[in-house]
Amino acid sequence: MLNRLLTEKLLDEVHTGVIGVDSSRRIQSANAAACQLLGARQMNLAGRSLVEATLSYELLNLLVEAEQCGNTVERELRRSEATGRTLNARVCHVPRSEDGTEEMYLILLDDVTELRYLETVRRDFVANVSHELRSPLASIRAMAETLQDGAIHDQAVSLRFLEIIIGEVERLTRLLEDLLILSRSESQLPELAPFALDSLLREVVERFQARADKSGVSLVADIASDILVSANRDQMEQVVVNLVDNGIKYTPAGGQVRVSTKLGRSGITVEVEDTGMGILSQDLPRLWERFYRTDRARSRQSGGTGLGLAIVKHIVENHGGTVAVTSEYGIGSRFSFTLPYDVNTKQATR
Numbered sequence: 001m002l003n004r005l006l007t008e009k010l011l012d013e014v015h016t017g018v019i020g021v022d023s024s025r026r027i028q029s030a031n032a033a034a035c036q037l038l039g040a041r042q043m044n045l046a047g048r049s050l051v052e053a054t055l056s057y058e059l060l061n062l063l064v065e066a067e068q069c070g071n072t073v074e075r076e077l078r079r080s081e082a083t084g085r086t087l088n089a090r091v092c093h094v095p096r097s098e099d100g101t102e103e104m105y106l107i108l109l110d111d112v113t114e115l116r117y118l119e120t121v122r123r124d125f126v127a128n129v130s131h132e133l134r135s136p137l138a139s140i141r142a143m144a145e146t147l148q149d150g151a152i153h154d155q156a157v158s159l160r161f162l163e164i165i166i167g168e169v170e171r172l173t174r175l176l177e178d179l180l181i182l183s184r185s186e187s188q189l190p191e192l193a194p195f196a197l198d199s200l201l202r203e204v205v206e207r208f209q210a211r212a213d214k215s216g217v218s219l220v221a222d223i224a225s226d227i228l229v230s231a232n233r234d235q236m237e238q239v240v241v242n243l244v245d246n247g248i249k250y251t252p253a254g255g256q257v258r259v260s261t262k263l264g265r266s267g268i269t270v271e272v273e274d275t276g277m278g279i280l281s282q283d284l285p286r287l288w289e290r291f292y293r294t295d296r297a298r299s300r301q302s303g304g305t306g307l308g309l310a311i312v313k314h315i316v317e318n319h320g321g322t323v324a325v326t327s328e329y330g331i332g333s334r335f336s337f338t339l340p341y342d343v344n345t346k347q348a349t350r
């Protein structure tokens with residue numbers, strides 16, 4: 001048995017709300033977690049009736065059920081409008097003891113808000129992936145069936161259809177690759193090793209030069225020297241590639257994409273700024289979500305999977321860094337990420 005002091009400490013520390021209610025449905029005691037979960041203004045609920053203190057008829061009904069059946073009853077309460085939390089409640093009967101302690105009911109409250117939110121995210125993700133797979137698969141099937149129905153004998157049509165099929169397969173492959181990158185970046189912390197971030201940035205800029213030229217976009221770099229960071233080089237390359245790729249993709253001919261570095265108090269910041277189409281302010285908060293696109297047709301047409309920025313965010317945050325975006329519609333956008341950096345040792349820290 002725990003002594004009284006330990007029991008009190010335990011009740012103070014646990015995240016589960018614990019409320020003791022007597023047979024007249026008055027609260028005998030409630031721990032800090034219970035007060036917090038119920039959004040109670042006063043931290044002392046003792047002596048108040050359960051309904052008056054919790055304003056929850058659902059909880060009262062659960063207590064009545066426990067009184068009637070004499071067993072433990074459990075139910076998830078509806079999301080509270082006042083606190084925005086979803087609670088799971090369990091009511092257990094504590095019979096009168098031999099030492100004369102009267103009959104009580106113990107109410108245990110667990111916050112399941114985050115769990116329910118994550119379940120919604122997972123469901124949405126599965127629905128989104130299915131949707132993204134369905135359209136290229138339907139297109140491949142339609143083309144193959146048309147060929148089978150006789151179009152195969154027309155060489156020009158066959159070649160055009162095969163080209164479309166290959167394009168759709170490439171799209172599916174890109175989607176699969178991005179899904180794998182995202183899942184890896186979410187599931188494991190990166191293995192870190194020191195490397196020169198400035199060399200990596202210059203390499204990526206050089207690699208994209210031909211594509212930028214082809215799109216009529218000028219790609220320029222303004223990168224400091226000797227930026228030694230301790231990070232996962234492959235993942236950082238992925239981050240920079242995704243941002244530069246987007247910059248070129250969403251900037252019309254005649255525009256510019258500029259990659260630059262800034263050493264600030266909070267760390268080393270890499271900026272990818274473009275003079276492209278820009279983003280409406282209402283889209284900015286959702287931009288880092290998986291499959292969120294401001295213009296679905298345009299993203300598809302340019303070969304996008306809608307996962308590029310979600311990958312950037314996950315990788316950077318896994319390195320202890322932050323991402324940011326500012327944009328003006330029709331003028332251009334500035335995407336950046338900051339890695340923690342120790343100015344004295346000239347090393348990224350995590």
Ligand code: ADP
Binds near residue numbers: 295307308309
């Ligand atoms: P996508 O594969 O569609 O490019 P991303 O996750 O990389 O997916 O980007 C999500 C969306 O953010 C894009 O569909 C586009 O609407 C918007 N976006 C990203 N980068 C830029 C940019 N540099 N300029 C304008 N819009 C952008």
